[in-house]
Amino acid sequence: MTAIRRLTLQNVRSYAALDQRFDGRSVVLTGPNGSGKTNLLEAISLLSPGRGLRSARLSDVRRQGADGFGVGVSLGTDADPDETRLSIRSAPPRPERREARVDGQPASGPGAFLDHVAMSWLTPAQDRLFVEGASERRRFLDRMTLTQDRAHAQASAAYEHAMRQRNAALTGPRSPDPRLLTVLETQMAESGVAVAAARRATAAALARGYEGLREGAFPGAEVALEGFLEEGLAIRAASDVEAEFQERLANGRRRDAEAGRALTGPHRSDLHVTHTDKAQPARLCSTGEQKALLIGLVLAGAAARRDQADVPLILLLDEVAAHLDQHRRAALSDILEQLGCQAFLTGTDAELFDAWGARAQAFAVSEGTLTERG
């Protein structure tokens, strides 16, 4: 199976230097608090678009006192462990920029890695996803969409850009040029509908992926998108929704100018998850139930991705096992095996991973070093 076979780190958080080979199985990292387990997962997550699983500034990722950092992975099989090499480097004079390379050759950016690897993650920072503001849920959905559909990044960026220009025009010192507003609203309508359509495709793929999960181990979930465009696309043709959105924007100029921002559009949409066994919205569920729903969603996303492309799937699951009872830990281990993905799992205690047995390569993490457990 194609998987991460080697990880190299230079000056990444608590790691001065690491060069670790893996045998292609999932990887279990255990060690005390602060030993560097999450740092390692974060380093891998930086080989994907965005700011990684902590959404951190690169200046925080860089080891204190160093002036740059580097992360590299080799993806490959038993026969050829170094089939593809992906790396990023951040260095002066542009320390907030990642230079991406594929097989040593400069790449346009971390977006280029999507052709070689699909990554998803779940961390304790996402535990409040269902109770916090809609922006976190949109980000969760958009990240998932991005791993399936690269055009989503362009459509989102085009939408944001046009929206910001329109906001500036509406709130500027001079009265805005109506022709400019029409151009920007046309761009917003076009890209906004593309964003909404991509999110709908992800939600549908999540629902399909969820059905395929082993019955009973994770709670039943329903995923619905709330938003003018997403709901419109469920019943009308994209061209009609686009025209209606453009009309709303044109009619809402005064209202948006007063508010200082656009009051309608995909930047206001939300993702609603329902625990179907309890017929309750996820936000009302217990902490453990919410965690199980979240894990289910991430696994469903991975299952959808696996059906769609032939790049290796990497799941970074930070402190997930600790939240699951023994039955669910065993189910998680089975599902990961069925999905054929390589998971990197962390936890403070090795016993949490008994269910993995020989399915995973286990390491003890301590102050920037990894020691394989026998």
Ligand SMILES: Nc1ncnc2c1ncn2[C@@H]1O[C@H](COP(=O)(O)OP(=O)(O)OP(=O)(O)O)[C@@H](O)[C@H]1O
């Ligand atoms: N930029 C940095 N430079 C040097 N060390 C850093 C940097 N950022 C974080 N650290 C150190 O990394 C350690 C935290 O590592 P990490 O979050 O990976 O721990 P962990 O093993 O996941 O712990 P826990 O079980 O508590 O979640 C802290 O001791 C912190 O001081």
